[in-house]
Amino acid sequence: MELLLFIVRRFLRLVLTILIISTIIFFVIRVIPGDPALVVAGIDASDDDIQAIRVRLGTDVPVGVQYVRWLSDIVRFDFGESMISGASVNKLILERFPLTLTLAVLGIMLGIIVAIPLGVLSAVHRWSFWDYFGMVYSQMGMAIPSFWLGLILLLVFAVKIPLFPLFGSDSLKHLILPAIALGFARAAVILRLTRAAMVEELSREYIITARAKGLTDRMIRYKHALRNAMIAVVTITGIQFGYMLGGAIIVEQVFSLPGLGRLFLYAIYQRDFPLIQGGVVFIAIVFSLVNFAVDILYSVLNPKIRIS
């Protein structure tokens, strides 16, 4: 019951967040100098053409009316049509989203599978081989840029040793290398945090109690300490996942994957305003949803949170 109330409260907050973000996006785009219709129409366009584009963009009416229309569009998840292809923005985004989502999920899974066990191992056996390995890994992970790692991965595992395909996005196999390139740095962050959280939890007083109870080391580490350490780990993992969804642009470019990142990049190149607006709102919604999910998971792990 307490948990349900918490979820409802967080959901209302989610709606409010999206409303605020949409408002900011609306005004930021209006503040950018220049009439979008002029940009679209080009210098040689006649006044009638420009006016026609304004009507299509909906910029022919006062800002207040535009804002109300904008909000009602968002409530109905209607972001209009692309000015370049004429297809609905929704359709364009939903066509590309599964690929980016799959990539991010693979990336975060890779991060979790590598980082959390290694982080726990590093904390439990401090200054051991695994701890040093973890340190070297996390230093490298944070220092190596993902586009460079992507290129090297392609060069080694697609060209020299052709284990993976060089292009395309048809099968899971195509996504392994991009997921590694995307997840490598994220895993480094999760690893550092897992180690730090676990070291801190192991030094808490309740661990002394657990030892005084005569519990085995396994129980102390994995039942008592890890449970508490996971609170911080889940939060950071969620944030990293959000990053991946929004930040796959570079990796998608390196691997020529037709994901959201590329879609928005070209939208910006071509000044496709409805698509840019829709894209930013979409990413904001996805990011908020990820945070919402993390909050709920967090409160399941940390009973104290639910009260406040």
Added chain:
Amino acid sequence: MLEIKNLNISFVQGEKEANALRGISLSLKRNEVHSLVGESGSGKTVTSTCIMGLLPTPPGRINSGQIILNNQDLLLLEEKDQRQIRGKEIAMVFQEPARYLNPTLKVGDQITEMLILHLGMSNIEAVDRALEILELVGLEGGKRILDSYPHELSGGMKQRIMIAIAISCNPAFLIADEPTTALDVTLQLQILNLMLSLKNTLDMGILFISHDLRVVHDISDWVSVIYAGRIVESTSRKELFTNPKHPYTRLLLESIPDADKRGQRLQTIPGKVPDAENIPGGCAFHTRCPIAEDICKTDLPETKEVGSDNSGTSHTAACHFIGKQWKN
């Protein structure tokens, strides 16, 4: 009986060595409260940590001594065998229940995990037993309490839960390290009474570690006073409070606030406990002692029988000048 014999412990860090315990001996009988009294830094907590086998080595180092339970020296046992004793034969209650309970585990789990581990109970048996224990420590609400997280309970309830955890496997001995210090006065009294009644019902020996002489007076059968890693005086509660022999004990007793002394300046002992790295030679207390003479700076006083009555109660103290008068 739990016997600590001549326990000597150092903490070593690089070149530095801190002599935390310098030959502590004490014994704890079942159905008895033996208090270990001293200022902070005197070695109380090191003693309890070592009895529990929780002393980290390094930096800790056991130079000599024995801790005897059921004819075996706990210090010689392997970690695996020590674990069988921790929580099952000797249990411990800590000062701040809020910090010593796991915040993300339900109280019930924190009690039943010991029953399952040490007594091989099934989950259902363990829950039933946990409900009995809750009644024993005076917590009403049964299942509802077992399903709570520590932060949902009050401070007094949390300390009762700590005690419930400690007594769950019917330990022969309980070490209570300042169990009431973090509680307010009315709760202190409740917890002390609870511990006394549990001592009787469970026939349990309690090593009560405290710096609060009033609490010690209320609860103890026997009292040992510790100073700079040595026991300077040890006798029955009555004898200690009516006939203290060691100057340190006398000063401690005089520094208890008392309604009869209203209007007078509260006595304090000048100086502080020497830190374990720089313990003065001879009698460690000579730097603060009102009756110290030259011999106190050079010779360590032996612990000797100083009892004056013929009741047979043992009364030992370690001072060169037992009975010497001093000017106030």
